[in-house]
Amino acid sequence: MPALFVSHGSPDTAIADTRAAAWLRRLAAELPRPRAIVVVSAHFEVTGGVMVSADPNPETIHDFGGFAPELYAIQYPAPGDPELARRIVRDLQAAGFNSRATPRRGFDHGAWVPLALIYPEADIPVVSVSVDPSEGPEYHYRVGRALAGLADEGILVIGSGSFTHNLGEAFKALRVGQRDIDVPAWVNEFTGWMGERLAANDVASLIDYRRSAPHAQKNHPTDEHLLPLYVAMGAGGEGGRATLAHDSTEFGVLAMSMWRFDKPASATQAA
Template identity: 40%
Template sequence: MISPIFVGHGSPMMAIQDTPCTEFLLAYGQKLKPKAIVIFTAHWETEVLTISATNDVYETIYDFRGFPDELFQIKYPAKGDIALAQSLAERFQAQGIPVALDSERGLDHGSWVPLSRMFPTPECPVIQVSVNPYLPPAEQYRIGEALRGLDQEDILIVGSGATVHNLRALNWHATEPDAWAVAFDDWLVKNTQDQNLEALFNYATEAPNAKMAVPRPEHFIPLYITMGSGDPQRPAEVIHRSYEVGSLSYLAVSF
């Protein structure tokens, strides 16, 4: 059994820089032997939930600019699995969730950056899934619920995003986390561990500093998807917490 996890992927630089978060990802990945990985990435937005469906090696997408050439030389040669992608689609359809398959798109940095630190050499199929940031949190949670039980099949579900992701609020001179970001994560951790879904679904009005922490929800909603995919009888566990440039959160939670 492999618990679903939400991880913060932060800057693409984490692919080549060693930080407390990358050290955590490597150590955590070494403990796992998944048969496959299903990853919801904040950097693939679609109106209809879309699943990568290929048996080939994915193209590595460099969906960023202004970074060192070294980043653009990285390849993450993970393969897909059409049969598993179709199986996931059937799960969503059974719950009335519209779904599409995509045979062309490669892995964006929301996928290959954290996966390259967890599993430097890809050894199992990877299925990338898009997100729709305009759906409410309760619907994101329902998307995750459709995948419950995959943990019993040793399929690792990953939500890749960030709980606090406001690039305009980054503090490049910070020597410790910004208090407002910590307060938001504190609220989130407490309500997640308490399984207070009502509060979590209404985070925008109930959480402190919500508008600062989540100016746009595409990085935040993978948390709800991952939460929904976990066993509700199993308590959520904070497995890593660190920050960069004041407020960029690398909070990671297993469900």
């Protein structure tokens, strides 16, 4: 089982006719069916540790405003998996993280929007894991490393965020309804650098992206939407292969890139 990074985009990705949504709808056919899914969402923010959802029946959270009424009617009634949640907490604690389970945590749109497209039947158990906006990429890469063993048990780890996330610039296009517009150079230069470093498995440079990548601050005024990428990288295993699985851009500045992280063949055979 690979680990994945998905760009969930605007909440209306769930109902929009976009290239990214179409790719997400096809994704399940390209993967083994997971026995459970672990989602690390940019919208599940907890400082001072890692929170893991142990709610057996998570609610669907509509954590946004100003969208079409049909978006608020969507429910994603996938079950939780409290036993898996407690196991993840133990694994994180063993890796040195302050981690605990929470009995009441629903699916924010970073979780349910992509899942509703990938697995619309909502019949696979889902556990949510938080990001810590006070910590950086290295911390979240280590979180992913602590989750790397899940793939060997048929559990799919998904980091859900955005490859670029300058909402101020995106809202300019959103206000005039322009979803498909030209991509500025500062976005292309950043995504090009990130893509090259991911393909080269250059973990050190990626962890230092805010100092090394061109236009890092402009593409990510804050870190939280890129942090799930580092969890997915870590969950893919040391020395794994990163593959760009989908590439499109919305509102000119929201890169909807999706990445797949596969363990090295030797590690997979050993497992």
